[in-house]
Amino acid sequence: MEERVLRVYIGRAVSYALLLLVALLFVIPVFWMLSGSLKTLGEIYTFPPQWIPLHPKFSNYVEAWQAAPFGRYYLNTVIVAFFGTAIEMVDAVLVAYALVFLRFPGKNLFFLALVAALMVPIHATMIANYATVSSLGWVNTYQGIIVPGAATVVAAFLLRQHFTTIPRELVEAARLDGAGHLRTLWSVLLPVSRPVLVTGALITLVGKWNDFLWPLVVTNTSNMRVLSVGLAQLYNQEGQNQWGVIMAATIFVIVPVILVFLRWQKHIVSGLTAGTTKY
């Protein structure tokens, strides 16, 4: 018996050690970035490494902000992410409503067409899309960045899934009261769909905030760059001699997403791992 107790204790100790190890594997790189952003050049180029900068150099942040038009990058990213998400969510609500509550012969085909779109990653179509966007005269414009990626698939799935769980009587009662479809959608369905709407909007927003390849190819002047692209190009310019400044700039890019994640973690995790239980 005693041996068993001992084994349980050892097992738990091993588990805690592993848990700590996993935590460290994920915390240390982030810590390295933070401490790097505050290091002087001397502290960066020293071995063994200086874990905690003795003379935190906050001016790295000022330098980073001035090394590239980060204010403009923020503005561009906010515009692109906000409008892109808004379009996607409106589309998602309309598509989900149509698929669940409106009659149409063979409407399942439209659902299948959505599923098929999941298999066509935007990166597999960027050459043709660039040609299309350029013939529309949209290269280096906000609509050029936003519109090609503005069709919704995932958010529409989430909402459709949610709408199917809503009792049909609720919708029919509203219809009998004389509410039109838009009215029913707006004042009956949307209020009870808030968590799903928030989830869909958040994962869409985060995806657009981080988007890289399309904004890279479709813009060609510094004042149209988004944060992620601007950051990468700052690095190409400054190179590896300026780790302090580069790490400070990296923090500019990730802080908004970290804040959003901390605030709405549950929504984001459930949205991003949705579909798990379906298989």
Next chain:
Amino acid sequence: MEERDPKPVRRRSRGRRIRREHLLFLAFIAPNFVILGIFTYWPLLYQFYLSLTSWNFLSPEKPFVGLANYRQMFAQQGFLQVLGNTFYFMAAVVAGSLVLGLAVALLLNQKLKGRNLVRSIVFTPYVLSGAAIGLVWDYIFDPHYGLIHAFLEPLGIPSPNWLNSTAYAMPALIIVYLWKNLGFSALVYLAALQNIPRDLYDAAAVDGAGKWASLRHVTIPQLAPATFFVVVITMVQSFSYNAFDIIYVMTQGGPVNATTTLIWYIYQQGFQAFNIGIASAASTVLFIILVTLLLIQNRYVRRRTEEM
């Protein structure tokens, strides 16, 4: 029976109502499907057409060249290496996501203090910009002043010059990609673990199964659907995106093409060399491989479910 003799006016109004509903359906789905049509479906056809031409985005003419782009592309030594790199990356990422994701999920599934915090910490990189994470790791991999060097040096192991070595650059990218995305597979597995009925383990224990045996005979079979999900998602994501943003900041496809994946190749041919025919041909190849992979998986799953 009552329906048989309604006033004709009402019947017509019912027909009109249905017609209006049909129109409304089309109006509701139109915005989304117009965008999908123009920027998702049409490009596949248009790109296939472009792959049969010689074009540079600018010239007004696109001379038709038949399959010359494909012949030229496959004749290049480099292109087979590109395909090899892409599959190497994908296979390592899928295997790593399964093994490490399951390991972390098994750990987080135990009743340990602080596990929720660790869960959040592990998941956070998944929502962060790949470009930002690539930069942080670029600094970590720095052969002289980086973190890995700092850990290896005291052990007397020289740190490889990760990103400038043809042998180590790809493993470095795989490490970064796994670090960024591990939270996803871990959380999928964790959710699936929590859905396994307790009594299956009780029954296994009654049969005298130890920890390993119940992992092998209960946990892993029960996780098959989650495993399938993780494989599909990580495969599609890693194959079709190839961590482009991470490659962009860390290696730019180098050294000597060692990390040139299919997406990087398309980007290079399309937006640096302006060989639109070749870039389109490569895009078409990418799409065909992707669809083939998905069909094989689908088939495999169907066979498995029929066996069960």
